[in-house]
Amino acid sequence: MTAIARSAAGSHVGKIRANNQDSGYSGRQLFVVADGMGGHAGGDVASAIAVQRIREIDVPHDSADRAVDALRDALVAANGTLSEVVREHPELTGMGTTVSAMLVADGRMAIAHIGDSRIYRLRDGDLIQQTVDHTFVQRLVDSGRITPEEAAVHPRRSVLMRVLGDIEPDPEIDTAIVDLVPGDRWLLCSDGLSGYVSEEKVSAILGTARSPREATDRLIKEALDQGAPDNVTVLVFEVAEEAPEEPLGRATVGSAAKPLTFDVAPTKRPVRLPTLLLHPIKSVQQQEDSHFEPESDEYLDELIEEDRLRARRRRIGWLVGVSVVVLAIVAAGLLGYRWTQSRYFVGTDGSNVIIYQGVQQGIGPISLSSEYVDTGIRLNDLDAYTQQQLEGTISAGSLPGARAIVERIDPESDTQAGPQPVPSELIEPTPSPEVTP
Structure with a gap:
């Protein structure tokens, strides 16, 4: 029976933020990545609570269907725990977290997902995203209003439409069951990786790394080389024909690996000169803190209308710019011609x-x-x-x-x-x- 042969997890605070709001867990049957949101008001607390609650289900399950139920129940329970913490600590109001989790059962894999952390599968050199981002820009992409390339630089790319937190008592969670195929490599990551490292580069690293540990380290390094304005959390595991002789180890990374505290902490640290020199655009124009907005038709209509106005202004600006360039070329041509006629x-x-x-x-x-x-x-x-x-x-x-x-x-x-x-x-x-x- 196919099984998980090797796995590795890593997390880095990045080059801009003062604290790590990501959390990750690599276990024997369970693999989780969570990316906290809420700025100074507890993004690290949210991701840590979610991972600590979800990792309780890292036990054998009889079937993939039961594994899906266990994942969903664990995410809902984590959502309830976050609400309770906010009632006890009002200063954390508005905190939340994304969660992407996978649970092995009976040779198959159950998936549960909410937010914009991602799960990828590399099979025969093809990297396929297995989850759909619950973001406003993904809605625009799905409706054909913008392209994926435009979504990557859209000013509203940080708006999340679904998260775990104290906002929704019954969050909508995407679930799925997939087959495990020997030779596959799986990647779970926060948007600190997917937002700054291209899928082509991710695929190349996953395909050439000799082990999950090497792949994890190289992916984090690649994010750091791109300026890493956000926290970066990466988890990689690979599938084999048979289970390893020794059971997989357990590893918790990011905020969940530290004692849970509720101190309000700054989310960013000053940008150092070397970072600005090496990555001037990525460091200054870094992605804003992710935040949740209600998934309502009224709010979506407002954002879509705002996006239309922005696109209209962009077109007008483009036309004005082109007109100025054309006029400048014509003026230069006339001046140049007048000069030639003086010779x-x-x-x-x-x-x-x-x-x-x-x-x-x-x-x-x-x-x-x-x-x-x-x-x-x-x-x-x-x-x-x-x-x-x-x-x-x-x-x-x-x-x-x-x-x-x-x-x-x-x-x-x-x-x-x-x-x-x-x-x-x-x-x-x-x-x-x-x-x-």
């Missing part, structure tokens, strides 16, 4: 010497020069060296410079070529107005 050079049309206005270069098929005046000097009347120079054109810069070049070529030429004044004898006199005495 002159001397060349030939094949038979005569010509003063051209503009520059020799062009833009594709567009010429940036035109004939200013034909000097009347025949090319064949000049020596071979001068003819060769004229065929390659001689840059003059200004019009007086061009006339000076023409004078050097032929001193008898009319260097004042160009629009000439009309001789006075050709101008008819204008009759004087009659003056009446």
